Amino acid sequence: MAPRTGQTLAIIGCGTMGSAILAGVMESCVLSKAAGEEPRISKFIATVNSRGSADALRQRFAKYKGWLQVLEKDNISGMKEADIVMLACKPYMAETVLSQDGVFELLKGKLVISVLVGSPVEKLEKIIYGKNSPPTEKEIFLKRVMLNIAAEYGESMSVIEETSFSEEMEEVSDWMFLQVGKIAPVAPNLFDIGGLIAGASSAYLSLAFDGILDGAVSEGLKRADAKKMLTQSLISLAKLLENGEHPAVLREKYSSPKGTTIAGLLSLEEDRVRYAFSKAIITGSKRSQAIGQ
Numbered sequence: 001m002a003p004r005t006g007q008t009l010a011i012i013g014c015g016t017m018g019s020a021i022l023a024g025v026m027e028s029c030v031l032s033k034a035a036g037e038e039p040r041i042s043k044f045i046a047t048v049n050s051r052g053s054a055d056a057l058r059q060r061f062a063k064y065k066g067w068l069q070v071l072e073k074d075n076i077s078g079m080k081e082a083d084i085v086m087l088a089c090k091p092y093m094a095e096t097v098l099s100q101d102g103v104f105e106l107l108k109g110k111l112v113i114s115v116l117v118g119s120p121v122e123k124l125e126k127i128i129y130g131k132n133s134p135p136t137e138k139e140i141f142l143k144r145v146m147l148n149i150a151a152e153y154g155e156s157m158s159v160i161e162e163t164s165f166s167e168e169m170e171e172v173s174d175w176m177f178l179q180v181g182k183i184a185p186v187a188p189n190l191f192d193i194g195g196l197i198a199g200a201s202s203a204y205l206s207l208a209f210d211g212i213l214d215g216a217v218s219e220g221l222k223r224a225d226a227k228k229m230l231t232q233s234l235i236s237l238a239k240l241l242e243n244g245e246h247p248a249v250l251r252e253k254y255s256s257p258k259g260t261t262i263a264g265l266l267s268l269e270e271d272r273v274r275y276a277f278s279k280a281i282i283t284g285s286k287r288s289q290a291i292g293q
Contacts, residue, residue, distance in 0.1 A: 003175070005038040005039060005040055006041075007043075007083040008042070008082045009043070009083070009085075010047065010086065011044070011047070011088050012047050012078055012085060012087050013049075013075075013087065013088050013090065014048055015088065017088055017147070018088030018115075019046075019057065020156075021115070022046060023151075023152045024152060024154055025176055026041075026044055026064055028179040040172065040175065043067065045077075045078045045081060045082060046068060046070050047072075047078045048073075049072070051072060054070045054072045076100060076103070082110070083111075084110065084172065085107060085111070085112045086114075087114040087116055091291070094119055094124065098127040104129060110141065111143065112140055112142045113176075114143070114144050117146070117195070117199075118288050118291030119291075120144070121142045121144060121161070121188075124142055125140065141165050141166075144161040145158050146158070146194070147159070148199045148202055150181065151180035156198075157182055157183075157197075157198040158182070158184070159183075159185075159186050159194040161185075161187075161188055161191045162186065162187055193281075197281070200284055204277060213226050213230065216230075
């Protein structure tokens with residue numbers, strides 16, 4: 001089946017994450033148009049809550065004039081015009097956004113993608129249906145995705161909750177997030193932990209990054225030089241892991257008898273660093289589950 005083209009995507013609550021997705025997907029569509037192809041998405045709508053946010057979006061995406069419409073305090077118009085709706089507002093605002101009059105009718109039959117943290121499909125559906133009785137057959141096609149802000153640079157990992165929607169809906173959602181990085185499908189019961197690894201793990205690793213920088217500065221390196229070296233080391237590590245290397249095997253390869261690497265690794269083990277990171281992931285995952293209840 002040939003992919004559908006010329007669709008409209010509305011990003012509701014287009015903040016940091018929404019803007020990152022918008023940047024990657026819109027650039028891909030612009031390049032398709034320039035190559036003489038009909039783009040999957042030909043119109044983008046971004047809704048925001050303030051004049052300042054609207055002006056900032058228009059300025060940031062000024063080169064995409066004609067592709068992007070920015071709406072201020074008008075989520076309803078965005079949902080009405082869209083073929084695909086993306087929920088990217090702050091999670092605590094979801095109820096306000098989705099409980100507006102007419103939302104249920106406007107979202108019927110549409111693919112609705114949520115990138116909201118701690119917002120299970122059942123929770124969002126309950127808000128959308130409101131006083132309407134839940135249908136016996138699915139009428140609103142909600143799919144959860146969790147990614148990180150590296151989407152703007154095409155280097156995100158997007159964890160996509162597995163669903164059984166139409167081939168067209170499944171294909172276009174995968175395509176959209178492939179424009180901003182790589183994707184990984186996960187079962188609904190694993191979405192919280194998968195989303196944490198895709199999103200929050202970078203924040204956890206930044207603590208290790210800072211600690212290594214502090215140690216380098218203490219030993220005489222300028223912070224800017226140490227950051228340049230360490231950044232490339234992380235890129236190198238990512239490439240090795242991506243090509244199949246196991247972390248434990250890598251540590252063995254780096255560790256020489258009575259060497260500097262093994263001395264540092266033993267220091268980390270003494271301070272239970274591995275356990276600290278494991279605990280952080282478990283704690284974050286349980287918190288994500290609790291928020292969604």
